């Protein structure tokens with residue numbers, strides 16, 4: 071007699087999350103509101119990560135929740151290359167009011183990486199030129215093309231070559247690293263860019279410069295306005311497009327609606343946005359002048375989920391909340407409070423090399439000292455980041471060398487929450503410094 075194995079026995083496997091997933095904190099979220107995350111461990115955490123700069127209006131803002139709920143009852147997936155839906159039309163209309171003058175045509179995707187790819191494809195199609203120049207430390211995403219444009223750490227591009235061709239890297243004016251003042255660093259970076267354009271990457275073969283207004287994953291480094299202006303001038307001179315990646319720095323986060331607006335009067339040719347756009351729903355967009363967009367043919371880009379109706383409704387609500395609650399101004403004021411508070415509580419710690427930021431993007435760079443020389447201290451940054459979680463404050467690290475702790479509160483963050491977050495950061499830093507002193511001394 072043949073024994074037939076029971077299918078129920080075979081079905082007993084349980085799956086687990088892939089070890090590919092690396093998590094910065096051990097927190098499992100039960101629910102969240104505003105600047106606060108409530109963990110399944112019963113603890114309340116002040117969230118200065120905001121899903122990596124995504125939940126702009128805070129977690130579960132009632133107006134965003136209501137807009138999404140209402141849209142769910144109408145239609146969830148109105149596939150935008152098949153049918154159109156009102157939230158996307160309304161969002162496009164509203165974005166028109168905040169987009170830089172002249173950038174009047176918008177195309178939607180789902181994620182930052184997809185929008186970066188959309189921008190690069192548009193730039194190449196519009197100019198019929200292959201090269202893209204990126205700036206050292208820039209982060210533009212994880213898909214293969216976006217990873218090819220990313221220089222914020224080899225961890226984002228190692229091991230799956232070949233990467234996309236036609237990408238060239240110029241230095242970023244990282245004044246602290248070079249040990250220079252900002253002007254010297256800007257002069258150097260512009261000079262090296264000119265050198266690249268004469269020595270290796272001909273302007274006639276170059277479609278675009280791609281830059282973040284604040285390097286995000288690359289270390290929370292504000293791009294000096296004079297550097298952006300230098301790129302604009304060279305772009306105009308050589309017929310190269312200036313593409314700004316506002317995925318992390320846009321949507322009010324830096325205290326202006328767009329990060330590049332810190333460079334007075336500067337207008338990019340293509341703007342990329344995602345993250346804060348819909349307070350947590352996945353939607354991204356690129357904007358450019360209609361004339362430029364028209365150089366790519368209809369149907370040259372698209373996707374199954376792009377411009378999702380629920381995400382678009384949440385984005386419309388996000389824009390309304392940002393406007394009605396004065397959140398861009400709040401980001402500016404609370405950002406100044408956070409930066410000065412963190413400078414105050416980190417003063418006197420040798421392990422802190424630099425504290426910098428723009429609006430609600432604040433980075434603390436950790437270093438080890440050897441006389442006058444410093445080198446990146448990733449272990450210190452990681453220890454402080456982990457300690458903040460124990461002290462009830464969620465933070466992240468960043469930087470190619472992993473030695474920067476970044477603080478990214480929601481745009482709705484209050485005076486009291488900034489004060490509390492600063493205090494918790496100070497306690498975490500004191501704990502780590504104390505432990506290190508103890509270890510060194512023993």
Ligand SMILES: Cc1ncc(COP(=O)(O)O)c(C=O)c1O
Nearest residue numbers: 181182183209210211286317318
């Ligand atoms: C500046 C910038 N560009 C692009 C991306 C990629 O976005 P996504 O992770 O949504 O693909 C990110 C993500 O952190 C980013 O910060």
